[in-house]
Amino acid sequence: MSFQNTEARIRTISDWLCIAGGWGLVGLSIWIVVNVLLRKFASFSFQGVDEYGGYFLAIVSAAGFAKAALDKAHVRIDVVTRLFPLAGRAIFDVVALGLLFAMMWIIASKAVLLTYESWSMGALTPSVLRTPLWIPQSIWALALVWFTFVLAFLLVWAFGRLLRADFAGIEDKLGQDDIETEVAAEIADARARLATSPKETV
Amino acid sequence: AEVNMRVLGWYGNQKQSTDVERPFWKNLDATTKGQFSANFRTVDEIGLKGFESLRTLQSGAFDVVSFQISFVGGEAPVLMGVDIPGVAFDFDEQRKVVDAYRPVMEANLSEKFGGKLLAVWPFPFQILFCKNAMTSLDDLKGQKVRVAGNLSSELVKQLGGAAVTLAGPEVYQALMQGVVDCGVTGSQYGNSNGWYEVTKSLDTAPIGGAGVVLHVARKGFWEKLTPAQQATLTAQMKELETKLWAMAVDGHEDGIRCNTGEKPCDGKVGKMSLVKLTDADKTRIQTILKDNVIPIWLKDCEAASPTCKADWAKTVGAAVGIKF
Amino acid sequence: MAMGLLFTGAIMVFLMAGLHVATAIFFTAYLADWLDMGVLPSMVGNLTWNTMNEFLLVAIPLFILLGELLSRSGVAELMYKGLSVWLRWLPGGLLHTNIVASALFAATSGSTVATAATIGTVAQPTMAKLGYNERMVLGSIAAGGTLGILIPPSINMIVYGALTDVSVGRLFIAGIIPGLALAITMSAIIVVVSLIWGDNHREDGPLPSLVLRLRMLVGLLPVLFVFAMVMGSIYAGLATPTEAAAVGIVGALMIAASNRTLTVAMLHEAFLSSVRTTAMVMLVLTTAFVLNFSLSLTGLPQQLSEYIRDLNWSATTTIWVLVLFYLLLGIFIEAMAMMVTTVGIVTPLVVSLGFDPVWFGIFITVMMELAIISPPVGLNLYVVQNLRPIKGSINDVFIGVLPFVVAMLIFVALLIEFPGIALWLPNQVFN
């Protein structure tokens, strides 16, 4: 199994997690709007839109972490590091990735622990729904574990490259895109959106 | 001090915290003649909401944690037995309920959560702030009422209202804009947070219970203390509890006076009209309590503790005369 | 105080070493806790769950998605054209359209880069036109884009509200007048600069007939419709601010459907982009809550407040020192990171000096806008640089944005002198 293959698979999974999250957002919006209308005009309110909305946010953001990492969307500041030569930049990249992994290792393992506690004490939410907390928490924790795994995968790869002194390869995969590339992507995106505009009628 | 303890207090923007708790913990070194000193923070100060209080206690991050029972009712249904809405209508009754149920809470905290109960006090009664004119609880029919817990929600539903769940920080504005018709909170909290500006009727029916708060020590911390130290801390906590009870009684009345524009008032002067609880209202609530609310609670509670029903009947039930 | 400097130093070193912003914040929190009570490791699970599972923050992905849907639904071009025929008589011509179109689009978009990229793309023709000062064109788009976070909805205000417990509804309403006032200040600067540098564009062709110009105003309707749905549902008591975001999404879907741009492919593009942005914001925000937890346990915010109070500066002096502080910070640090790392300490201080937390939310939003257009870390600058048909030096953008930096500073002075700019409307609406 080559790096490229595995990476491509990881990307596909991460993309589909985002798309599923997006459909969820649309569904949540419709549910909220229906609830708003029923509350106003029928004095009826679904219980727990806020509660499920919260779980949903936790899960969607955790599920999006990996996509954001693969697209280098997690913010870094490179005012200083970009002054270094290529090898230096590559080392900063690996250190940053390593510490991001360390942080997510801590967070993900605590999340798993929290889920286990909720399950073992049979914790329910104090709301009307009496949701067993371990259910939303376990999905959330799983998404965090997935992100941690993706980071571990990148880290192992980066160490391999470091041993082979392939700094350009590391910089290409992990380095901050120079601003030109980043912005070009942003603009290509804006153009793509506008390309779908309807033809002028006036 | 011999023992320096870390204390996590309940919400810090209320008088209970600023006028009683904060000075109490700050002066503990002096009042215990160097036996104890405390590093005191409140739950909102450190950015927590309070739903996680029992976990916080178990985590060992703090030696003493205080929390409102209704916030952890999902994890600790047995504790909820002391704060079922509609059981107590005044402080005398609430006092009886607390005294009767205290041993049950002590046992539950010790066995299930590794805690040692130090103090119990009401935050106090969580009453109704409504936008529309009301004369009795009958007028709750068709109103959208924002409540927090499942027991209050059932009570509102049985009274003919629609129970609405909203995130806490959105309630004030939701009341103002008419997203909901009523909200439930303490008379003083509603005063200091401006609810009286956006509502008209203040109904003293304790729809949200008495807002009972506990101070609980971590057992690991407690058991390391010498018997003399335990005695000192117990005595101090008893004093704290007494002060907080007195404040609950005074504060509840003061908040009602302030919101309705009566004197004397230690808060902001409002012009709400007071809806007194009638005997008919009480009877109605008690019927709903027996038929609907307690059965719901028992289902949760019995899942957590097989002796729940008997424990409650022997203690609270006997104290306030509720049989089922 | 030494502690404060240590933590500030630590976070700066971490950030400058190129760590991810979230990582830098997170390990600073660990450092602060390790030097103090040592309780963080046992609380991290709860803290992250608490933050990520907060219903008020559901507005973040919803407003991000709303902006994505709307800019993909083809409303921006028609809006720009509709505005341009009405604004081009002003000294500075189409430059005003850039500002007003940004302000209008900002009323549906919660972020600055999206606003600048969208308006910049439709405004590109102005860049090619002879007679326009190109630097001013670039500056007006970069600066106009920053209105995205001042005019509601605003992702940054939701984050501020969550960190400081300030009502997001109030912040949104409070942002309306400052947003318009800042847009007007920017337009005024364009007039001034056009009069000084000479306003010799007259290449825009004959003005369409009045009837046609009125018909072109239809192009403004979709954006106004979504804005009215969002703010109207808050104001009319239908929905809370979080729920209003959902109302906006349903509105945007309706517009996309009526423009025949609603396809599964379009939706999936919007989903990928908005979930990614959400994840980015939420990771930083989650660690910001962890840092807030650690710092408040150390008691640092209180100590700092007391320290500053002992300096006996007037409230106004303190605020101007903060303006300076944020200007410097904003040069190097990304705007959202700048806000989340500081509000936990600065807001209590400012409130203790008698400032309204809602006012401070508007203030810090304007300081974030400045950070977004101050080089070298100022993404909007690079967005417009890349839109240029004929690439020149990035210095053109830096120079072009200067008048607007001046406009923002003038506006900050006004905001400090007349806090009512921010507070009058929410007080009218809510009392």
Ligand code: NA
């Ligand atoms: Na906006």
Ligand code: NA
């Ligand atoms: Na900057």
